[in-house]
Amino acid sequence: MRFAFCRRTFGAIWESTSAFRPRRSPRCAASTSVAARGDPIYEAGVQLGRLLRTVFLADYFVNAAFRRELLRVPNRGEAVNALKRAIYSGRVAGYQAKRDDEMQAVADALSLLANIVMAWNTAQIQAILDRWANRRQLIAAELLRRIAPTRIEGINLRGVFRFPVERFAEQILPSRTASIKAAAR
16 A cells, blocks of 8 residues: 555556657666666656655564565475475486587476476365365365465475386377388388
């Protein structure tokens, strides 16, 4: 509520000065920030930033629910990072990923695996919640907000995984199976 007023005020100041702002690329904006220090609009923005920070800190120290919510969000992000470290705790060797696009592919693969684990956990949690709902054992919404699908206790991350690729070869690689069938004739 308090922030809305400050955002509206700052937005109005920002929009009213758009005619006076030079059109520059984002790359040049960082180099010109020092030159704006004497500008009254810059000083107004600095003071508004200090005001917003003061309001935020007052809310943080006074409002326990606000503080809990702010501390919960980074914990969720850190839980996802811990899941990724549990999936792959080693280092990526230089021969595995030398270029930026290869490193991005490795990071994306790790994110995909983490998302698969979280999707599986979410499906398991939902199945349990549905069973409990059928028994009329309802869970409070406040408790449901605190459940995160990043736990790995029920998942064997260091075992040998066998996937029945033969069963799904036609769906996975339709062109290869067609060429194998053609070669067999």
